[in-house]
Amino acid sequence: MRPSDLAREHGISAQAVRNYERDGFIPPAERTPTGYRIYTETHAAALRAYLSLVRAHGYSAAGQIMLAVHDGRLDDALAIIDQGHHQLLRDRETLGSVRQAVDHLMAGSDAVPDRARDPRIRTIGDLAHRLGVTPATLRNWEEAGIIAPERDRATGYRVFSATDIRDAELAHLLRRGGYLLDHIAAVVRQIRTAGGTEALSHALDDWQRKLTAQGTAMLRAAARLSDYLALVDPDPGVPSRPSDVVR
Structure with missing residues (x-):
């Protein structure tokens, strides 16, 4: 997919998509021999997750969450989400x-x-x-x-x-x-x-x-982020058997 393909789904500009990649909110794209970006369904899922998190938690928290995910700091990302739910x-x-x-x-x-x-x-x-x-x-x-x-x-x-x-x-x-x-x-x-x-x-x-709208936005954002994590890490530290759960 091209930047415009990802942008069209959300009604944003192709430049915005490139900016989100530059800032680390979606993963880096591969390039064609002539330098054009190549986006995949993984990038599309990342963009859906990020924009859903923006609506639920705001720009700052959403950016921090995606950066933590891409740095392999899933617990830090979840802690930010927990703070939003606590607030x-x-x-x-x-x-x-x-x-x-x-x-x-x-x-x-x-x-x-x-x-x-x-x-x-x-x-x-x-x-x-x-x-x-x-x-x-x-x-x-x-x-x-x-x-x-x-x-x-x-x-x-x-x-x-x-x-x-x-x-x-x-x-x-x-x-x-x-x-x-x-x-x-x-x-x-x-x-x-x-x-x-x-x-x-x-x-x-x-x-x-407003609180109801934010709560439902958080639900949607959690679902989008879960979809993205399933693509990049199908088993992000989740116990595979009930007996593995720490009691």
Whole structure:
């Protein structure tokens, strides 16, 4: 096959195929006496695997996976794939936590003005006591952008609105789940900019669809990579008998 033959299947240019070969994402092609590249079904399978991995894991990870495969470092390639699945699982757990928190924290919130105050929360100490954390913890969350209370012009004290309290409670839930502050801040920003509970619900549904799409893309990429490995290494260290499996 020619570069254009491989390119046509994916709607890319022949130059892109040559670039992928140059970068090591597909194996080197043999050449005709006049210098033209000769691609085989093995190259086609490698290209299918690489482009599927791009859709599932992104360009950087996909390139690393294919380079590791071609260097004979299959375990390194699989470790990168494992990291992608681990991140997807964490994202699913985060989404589940956000849904749970939003259902609890935003019940009836459409009737509450965004800057309405809870009379029981007058100081940072009050909010810290409500959550069971220290005021220093809340200051760290404020510095990370997780909560953004206004200041009383007369006293300079923080003024916590219902939105601030919601964000703090959501952050507390996710923090207990082991999420880092920058991750929590990103989730809270999504909620703040969603424009109300209905818009937030749509945003979470969209997040769910994206995670589902990524999960199915990972399945397809795994199948494509398996097809390619079967061509270049029919038995890549897989035990041949059940008794060979380490228990």
